[in-house]
Amino acid sequence: MKSDVLSMENISTVTIDYRQYLSTTEVAAIEHEVSIMETREAAGIEALKIIQEHRGWVSDDSLYAIADLLNMPEAELEGVATFYNLIYRQAVGQFVIHLCDSVACHLTGYEEIYQTIKSYLGIDYGQTTIDGKFTFLTNVCLGGCDKAPSMMVGKQHYQSLTPENVVEILADLAKQESEND
Numbered sequence: 001m002k003s004d005v006l007s008m009e010n011i012s013t014v015t016i017d018y019r020q021y022l023s024t025t026e027v028a029a030i031e032h033e034v035s036i037m038e039t040r041e042a043a044g045i046e047a048l049k050i051i052q053e054h055r056g057w058v059s060d061d062s063l064y065a066i067a068d069l070l071n072m073p074e075a076e077l078e079g080v081a082t083f084y085n086l087i088y089r090q091a092v093g094q095f096v097i098h099l100c101d102s103v104a105c106h107l108t109g110y111e112e113i114y115q116t117i118k119s120y121l122g123i124d125y126g127q128t129t130i131d132g133k134f135t136f137l138t139n140v141c142l143g144g145c146d147k148a149p150s151m152m153v154g155k156q157h158y159q160s161l162t163p164e165n166v167v168e169i170l171a172d173l174a175k176q177e178s179e180n181d
């Protein structure tokens with residue numbers, strides 16, 4: 001009788017010591033959030049936001065370091081990170097455009113605004129301009145239905161959009177960034 005031997009491949013695991021990866025400023029900000037929560041794990045979303053604010057997005061290594069600091073499973077923190085559409089798990093441009101594609105926006109000119117942004121920047125949803133200035137994303141609802149169509153860039157909301165004012169907004173953002181170089 002022939003014996004079958006199970007072949008077990010080595011599974012790589014990643015361990016990141018937060019003390020060697022996160023800055024003291026990041027750790028202090030996260031620990032502050034922990035101090036006002038009931039449990040360390042409850043600070044997960046705030047910790048992700050802190051890292052994203054400092055680094056622009058949340059890399060795998062950042063996620064592992066946060067999980068280590070909060071003493072929680074990486075998979076649990078990944079679930080939190082991927083649930084919220086304002087946590088970026090891949091590199092994004094300096095300006096992240098969230099175009100609302102709710103029913104209200106569709107009824108008030110969404111398609112024209114979408115085409116204007118796509119044409120002006122030369123990118124589609126999920127893409128970043130070659131110069132790294134803009135990333136274009138969709139968003140289910142930005143809460144501006146009474147002044148639709150709307151978009152958000154960073155923390156700034158723009159409402160009652162027209163193709164003309166969208167181009168003006170994007171041009172102003174590009175100019176603002178180039179003045180800071």
